[in-house]
Amino acid sequence: MRRLLGCVLLAVALIGCDAAREKPEMDMQQAGERAEGILDGTMAAIRPPVGWSYGNPSDTACSTGLNEPTGTTTVFRSRKIDTVVSGQRRGELLKQVREYWEQRGARDFTVDSGEGMPRIRARTADGFAVILQVGSIGNVFIEAGISCVEDSEMTYPRDTPGVPGSSVKPEGLPRKYSAHWSETAPH
Known part of the structure; x- marks a missing residue:
């Protein structure tokens, strides 16, 4: 949870909160739905597919x-990749995600190739921050969000x-194995 909060704070710093904006272009529900769409598209673009959870x-x-x-x-949504991604495969994962985001018009990329914990950040054409970050234990998070949209009620995917009413407890470690993503040496 601390890691997620740290990522969110980093993302807020990345995109900045424009409190002086008179009329936000969308409300919290619309922002949440747009972030979910970005994340759904990103997860679908990863080949071979990986397991993930909200x-x-x-x-x-x-x-x-x-x-x-x-x-x-400020509204952020995220996905956790549940498939173990070996250190040797992380670069491939980051490349696939970056290429997908670029094809969708993302710009202002920041890449941190830090050993063991790489990260990429960018901004979509409509102002959403998108972030892929590898944690210290190899867990991978993908986030999308936007700052300072109009307050409103929000709903969430099942x-x-x-969130209220959810009985799902997130796990910290990826536990699914893939013949492609989890192996230690690329072909």
Whole structure:
């Protein structure tokens, strides 16, 4: 959970909260649906497919900097890859995701090739931050979100952990094995 919060805070810093914006272009529900669409497309683009689960969603109220509410909220959704991705296959995974995002018009890429914990970040044409990050234990998270959209009620996909009514408990370690992604040496 601390790792996810850290990723969200990093993402908020990446995209910045424009509290001065008079009329947000979308509300929280629309932002959540758009983020889910980005994530669904990203997961479908990975070949061969990987197992995944919903990550804890995040929403953080935007303020003027003086803790005065603005009526807007930053919304993030995430996916956790449940398939073990070996260290030798991580570069391939990052390349596939980056190529998919580029094909969809993402720009402003930042790549951190840090040993063992690589990360890529970008911004979609409609202002969403997209992030793929590998954790210290090899767990892989993909996130999409946008800052300071109009406050509204939100719904979530079934099996989303951390939301009212959900009984799903996320696991920290990937546990599914793949003849492709989990093997230690690429062909």
